[in-house]
Amino acid sequence: xxxxxxxxxxxxxxxxxxxxxxxxxxxxxxxxxxxxxxxxxxxxxxxxxxxxxxxxxxxxxxxxxxxxxxxxxxxxxxxxxxxxxxxxxxxxxxxxxxxxxxxxxxxxxxxxxxxxxxxxxxxxxxxxxxxxxxxxxxxxxxxxxxxxxxxxxxxxxxxxxxxxxxxxxxxxxxxxxxxxxxxxxxxxxxxxxxxxxxxxxxxxxxxxxxxxxxxxxxxxxxxxxxxxxxxxxxxx
Ligand code: ADP
Ligand code: UDP
Numbered sequence: 001x002x003x004x005x006x007x008x009x010x011x012x013x014x015x016x017x018x019x020x021x022x023x024x025x026x027x028x029x030x031x032x033x034x035x036x037x038x039x040x041x042x043x044x045x046x047x048x049x050x051x052x053x054x055x056x057x058x059x060x061x062x063x064x065x066x067x068x069x070x071x072x073x074x075x076x077x078x079x080x081x082x083x084x085x086x087x088x089x090x091x092x093x094x095x096x097x098x099x100x101x102x103x104x105x106x107x108x109x110x111x112x113x114x115x116x117x118x119x120x121x122x123x124x125x126x127x128x129x130x131x132x133x134x135x136x137x138x139x140x141x142x143x144x145x146x147x148x149x150x151x152x153x154x155x156x157x158x159x160x161x162x163x164x165x166x167x168x169x170x171x172x173x174x175x176x177x178x179x180x181x182x183x184x185x186x187x188x189x190x191x192x193x194x195x196x197x198x199x200x201x202x203x204x205x206x207x208x209x210x211x212x213x214x215x216x217x218x219x220x221x222x223x224x225x226x227x228x229x230x231x232x233x234x235x236x
Contacts, residue, residue, distance in 0.1 A: 011037050024083045034215045036125045048076040049225050050194040056234040057193040064161045066154050068189040084181025084190045087143045090121040091155045094175040150187040151180045169231035174199035195225040
């Protein structure tokens with residue numbers, strides 16, 4: 001299946017139609033953005049690494065019973081996916097405090113959260129992806145109560161499956177963001193799971209191996225992503 005017209009040019013990926021009305025191609029670019037798109041740089045190999053990383057993770061999740069968009073890898077930077085009607089809400093699960101939670105609540109980075117937390121953000125760059133709650137999602141019709149319950153259950157299931165996968169590779173899954181959509185009436189995991197949208201620390205040293213290396217100017221950003229990929233067995 002080949003890509004046809006560009007439907008959408010996102011911050012990190014481009015979305016293309018295909019000859020199948022139910023399928024899209026996601027093209028992972030090297031563009032790397034932070035602070036709601038206010039800072040953008042090109043990082044060599046990022047598109048390829050994230051595409052292959054995402055394909056590997058989505059297949060693990062599918063095997064664990066979580067419905068995903070993944071269909072097949074088409075090229076180093078391209079994947080064929082189910083075309084979802086995206087729900088404009090980001091689901092964030094946290095196992096340790098970091099990022100906006102630390103800024104919002106003034107807690108110390110790295111404290112363990114037991115039980116893990118579940119948060120919702122509206123996907124809206126112009127507003128800086130504001131923090132929202134379940135009643136906003138319902139009141140504005142972004143998703144139904146049933147869809148939200150399914151998204152939450154899948155988010156915690158992803159945490160269980162990937163928490164173990166990364167732990168076995170000597171890594172802490174600090175937090176992550178998921179986006180879901182609807183495909184033939186069912187909630188399906190879309191977008192991507194890669195070090196761009198999660199936090200991963202080395203268990204021993206707590207070295208950051210995710211997008212915080214870019215946000216915080218720590219250097220060796222893609223080298224961090226590649227180290228994670230190598231440790232969990234992603235074929236690059
Ligand atoms: P952003 O929109 O934040 O700039 P990207 O550059 O990653 O993000 O763009 C990818 C876009 O494609 C996002 O808007 C995302 O919601 C959307 N998307 C991801 N997966 C799918 C899918 N399977 N079906 C339809 N749209 C998708
Ligand atoms: N995240 C993301 N896209 C966003 C916002 C957050 O992928 O638009 C991810 C981020 O990489 C982290 C998790 O969601 O793994 C929680 O992010 P947080 O709320 O701490 O925000 P940040 O500190 O990134 O602004």
